[in-house]
Amino acid sequence: MSASVTITERGSGTQRKGRRSGGGKVDGAGAQADSQKSHSTATGALNWLVVPALVLFLVFAIVPLVGVLVLSFTDWDGIGAINFNGVENWLRSFSDPSMYKALGLTFLIMVLTWVIQTPISLLLGTFTAGSQKYRALLAVLYFLPLLLSSAAIAIAYKTLLDPNFGLAAGLHMPILAQDWLGQPQLALGVVIFVVSWQFIPFHTLIYQGGVRQIPKSLYEAASIDGAGRVKQFFYITVPQLKYTIITSSTLMVVGAVTYFDMIFVLTGGGPGNATRNLALDMYLTGFKANQMGQASVTAVILVVLGLGIALWLQRLGGKDKNGSQLEGM
Amino acid sequence: MEHKTSSRRSFLTLAGLAPLAVWGLSACGTSGPGGDKGAAGSASMWSLTGPPGETIRKNSIDTFNKANADTQVKLTLFQNDAFKTKIKTAIGAGEAPTMIYGWGGGGLKTYAQAEQVLDLTSWLEENPKVKDKLFPSAFGAATIDGKIYALPNETVAPIILFFNKTLFDKAGAQPPKTWDDLMALTKTFNDLGIAPISLAGQSRWTSMMWLELMFDRVGGPEVFNDVFAGKENAWSNPAALEALTKIQELVSANGFIKGFNSITADSNADQALLYTGKAAMMLHGAWTYGGMKADGGDFVPGGNLGWVDFPTVAGGKGDAKNGVGNPGQYMSISSKATAEEVDTAKKYFAEGLLSPAEVSAWIESGAVPIVVGIEDQLAATADKDFLTYVYNSAKDAPNFQQSWDQALTPTAAEALLNNIDQLFTKSITPEKFASNMNATIGK
Numbered sequence: 001m002s003a004s005v006t007i008t009e010r011g012s013g014t015q016r017k018g019r020r021s022g023g024g025k026v027d028g029a030g031a032q033a034d035s036q037k038s039h040s041t042a043t044g045a046l047n048w049l050v051v052p053a054l055v056l057f058l059v060f061a062i063v064p065l066v067g068v069l070v071l072s073f074t075d076w077d078g079i080g081a082i083n084f085n086g087v088e089n090w091l092r093s094f095s096d097p098s099m100y101k102a103l104g105l106t107f108l109i110m111v112l113t114w115v116i117q118t119p120i121s122l123l124l125g126t127f128t129a130g131s132q133k134y135r136a137l138l139a140v141l142y143f144l145p146l147l148l149s150s151a152a153i154a155i156a157y158k159t160l161l162d163p164n165f166g167l168a169a170g171l172h173m174p175i176l177a178q179d180w181l182g183q184p185q186l187a188l189g190v191v192i193f194v195v196s197w198q199f200i201p202f203h204t205l206i207y208q209g210g211v212r213q214i215p216k217s218l219y220e221a222a223s224i225d226g227a228g229r230v231k232q233f234f235y236i237t238v239p240q241l242k243y244t245i246i247t248s249s250t251l252m253v254v255g256a257v258t259y260f261d262m263i264f265v266l267t268g269g270g271p272g273n274a275t276r277n278l279a280l281d282m283y284l285t286g287f288k289a290n291q292m293g294q295a296s297v298t299a300v301i302l303v304v305l306g307l308g309i310a311l312w313l314q315r316l317g318g319k320d321k322n323g324s325q326l327e328g329m
Numbered sequence: 330m331e332h333k334t335s336s337r338r339s340f341l342t343l344a345g346l347a348p349l350a351v352w353g354l355s356a357c358g359t360s361g362p363g364g365d366k367g368a369a370g371s372a373s374m375w376s377l378t379g380p381p382g383e384t385i386r387k388n389s390i391d392t393f394n395k396a397n398a399d400t401q402v403k404l405t406l407f408q409n410d411a412f413k414t415k416i417k418t419a420i421g422a423g424e425a426p427t428m429i430y431g432w433g434g435g436g437l438k439t440y441a442q443a444e445q446v447l448d449l450t451s452w453l454e455e456n457p458k459v460k461d462k463l464f465p466s467a468f469g470a471a472t473i474d475g476k477i478y479a480l481p482n483e484t485v486a487p488i489i490l491f492f493n494k495t496l497f498d499k500a501g502a503q504p505p506k507t508w509d510d511l512m513a514l515t516k517t518f519n520d521l522g523i524a525p526i527s528l529a530g531q532s533r534w535t536s537m538m539w540l541e542l543m544f545d546r547v548g549g550p551e552v553f554n555d556v557f558a559g560k561e562n563a564w565s566n567p568a569a570l571e572a573l574t575k576i577q578e579l580v581s582a583n584g585f586i587k588g589f590n591s592i593t594a595d596s597n598a599d600q601a602l603l604y605t606g607k608a609a610m611m612l613h614g615a616w617t618y619g620g621m622k623a624d625g626g627d628f629v630p631g632g633n634l635g636w637v638d639f640p641t642v643a644g645g646k647g648d649a650k651n652g653v654g655n656p657g658q659y660m661s662i663s664s665k666a667t668a669e670e671v672d673t674a675k676k677y678f679a680e681g682l683l684s685p686a687e688v689s690a691w692i693e694s695g696a697v698p699i700v701v702g703i704e705d706q707l708a709a710t711a712d713k714d715f716l717t718y719v720y721n722s723a724k725d726a727p728n729f730q731q732s733w734d735q736a737l738t739p740t741a742a743e744a745l746l747n748n749i750d751q752l753f754t755k756s757i758t759p760e761k762f763a764s765n766m767n768a769t770i771g772k
Contacts, residue, residue, distance in 0.1 A: 077740075079421045080443035158596075163588035164607060165598055181531060182590025182754075270531055271590045272751045287414050289743035290439065 072296035110256035125207020146201040154265035184274035210244030371401040372427035372673040381694035393681040400673040425663040427670040433470030433659040435738040446661040464699040467657040470731040479659035484696040485723040487654040515584040524586035527608035529599035533746040541653040542639040543572035549646035550728040564766040573759035604628040619695040652726040741769040
């Protein structure tokens with residue numbers, strides 16, 4: 001079990017980092033598949049190279065996963081003896097309205113953050129893909145939120161939104177003195193805003209890379225045919241970015257399932273239970289209420305949810321997704 | 330080829346994503362630097378960072394280590410919230426330090442029931458000097474099924490109704506003696522455009538303090554004692570329902586500052602509201618006195634801070650002298666410690682904890698150590714009015730109720746805080762609150 005600690009600390013320390021390395025692996029896998037195509041004789045050697053990754057995967061993912069599954073059938077409080085209590089935790093979870101509320105909230109946050117982040121990142125990514133100096137400067141500014149940790153961002157926003165001592169008081173703008181984190185709807189809006197603010201730079205970066213891969217010749221041909229910038233964007237840029245969109249969406253959506261640190265610091269799940277998503281519910285049940293067994297049920301649900309959505313998004317890409325987008329060019 | 334690479338890619342994608350999905354879960358694993366095993370006779374202790382406790386604890390241990398060359402205590406400090414999670418994990422993994430810092434009550438009960446901490450009852454009987462210098466009321470939260478599992482130490486911190494004297498003068502008002510006074514003051518201050526009461530509602534335990542005192546004033550100590558004893562439907566006691574209803578009336582009357590649900594106690598914004606004159610009253614722990622003195626400019630030294638006992642309720646059973654809050658902090662000994670480590674720990678308990686030097690240091694910091702007979706020392710300080718008030722109210726209280734979130738088991742405490750949050754936002758009724766909490770009794 002001590003092996004699982006490393007991953008915990010890494011994961012909980014900077015969730016963003018974890019998600020980013022996930023992105024690296026997606027791209028890495030693609031690169032590997034491509035290289036296999038051109039060097040099919042090296043396949044045997046490459047299979048052996050997979051071994052360390054497989055071992056790591058077993059130790060850090062499968063073993064804790066099985067452990068959590070086992071714990072979900074116990075009444076462990078984290079300190080005392082571990083007693084099996086059958087499917088009691090599962091029955092309680094599935095008959096608990098607050099579980100469904102947390103599940104619904106998780107989906108709501110997932111959908112809303114995707115809807116907000118994707119168009120903005122896509123536009124910003126396309127914009128910053130140009131080579132003018134002012135764009136490079138703006139790109140640097142856009143990427144600043146990416147450098148901050150979720151906890152620091154949450155603390156900063158919490159201070160800024162304080163109705164008595166925050167922005168409203170500093171700028172003498174009473175309109176800003178809303179009960180931002182005290183009204184259920186407003187608090188949810190703030191969470192979605194801050195999450196988007198934090199992650200749009202990262203996805204902009206992905207889209208910027210994607211746009212730069214699109215051959216200039218496509219645009220030149222379109223210009224000759226008389227297509228304007230808007231038409232070029234919708235008929236060349238967006239279709240060419242199909243796989244970038246899938247990669248970025250996978251990261252966004254799977255990340256949204258496990259949003260924790262930012263919400264934990266910003267609202268703690270409140271007011272009431274207005275922002276208590278599944279990941280936060282799992283933490284509070286496990287570590288605050290000492291019900292590790294019950295929390296493990298939530299954890300298993302989260303895993304199934306995350307993997308299911310990731311697989312589904314992969315399927316969206318269609319059968320040809322590993323072929324080069326530039327084939328035949 | 331297409332298909333083969335495709336499945337490989339999906340697999341590797343999952344390999345990349347799965348750890349993300351499970352990162353939170355694997356936190357169930359073991360962790361922590363428990364193996365602070367030094368030479369024979371040395372013991373380890375975990376305590377908290379932050380003034381003034383950090384410095385006082387360090388100095389106390391340095392003094393002890395200098396005087397006892399062969400029995401050293403090794404101190405590791407953690408931030409409050411990090412410590413609370415870490416200590417549970419360490420104890421669960423059998424890697425606890427020799428001396429376990431804590432808050433007694435429900436948390437200690439789970440340790441004791443899992444046989445993770447030593448029973449100190451007979452040792453205290455053999456060492457009456459250690460026991461008799463401490464407030465007897467502090468031992469309640471350390472006692473489980475008649476056995477003492479922790480030595481109370483550090484300071485007592487009752488919950489006090491603070492008020493801003495300047496604002497009361499401006500309103501021509503007197504501090505509240507009864508609940509009706511308080512409701513009337515709510516109107517008075519709202520009419521003046523001043524928030525009647527500062528509350529950091531997002532922290533939840535801050536709202537809990539209002540309930541603790543209301544339960545006591547309406548129904549007396551028995552109401553919560555029934556809950557604590559696991560009596561069925563104890564939260565549905567008519568006195569409890571009356572107290573809950575009264576609290577919601579206060580919320581409806583805009584007693585608490587607008588936007589209180591956005592305010593957290595960890596930024597001390599609630600204290601700032603009181604000393605900047607934005608709110609007239611604040612119910613808070615005695616520990617906020619030092620903070621307001623340090624941050625509030627002329628507010629405390631200028632004599633603008635007032636304090637009174639919590640108001641009584643017409644027809645209520647609770648004594649106005651009854652207190653709630655933290656009767657002290659607690660230090661237990663791990664049952665996994667070796668005999669030498671236990672000896673060192675007990676030696677430190679007897680000589681180090683609340684030694685005369687430590688007592689003076691606590692008083693200097695503006696707090697009241699849980700030691701009897703320190704009236705003269707308190708009277709010699711600049712904060713003598715406040716410290717003497719705290720000392721007397723803790724010493725003379727007919728009943729001193731430990732804060733609920735610490736008295737209850739962690740399971741019930743988390744449910745309580747969650748329901749309090751909903752009660753104060755009026756998203757549940759007092760009846761719903763009672764039935765939700767009844768479901769946690771005995772857990």
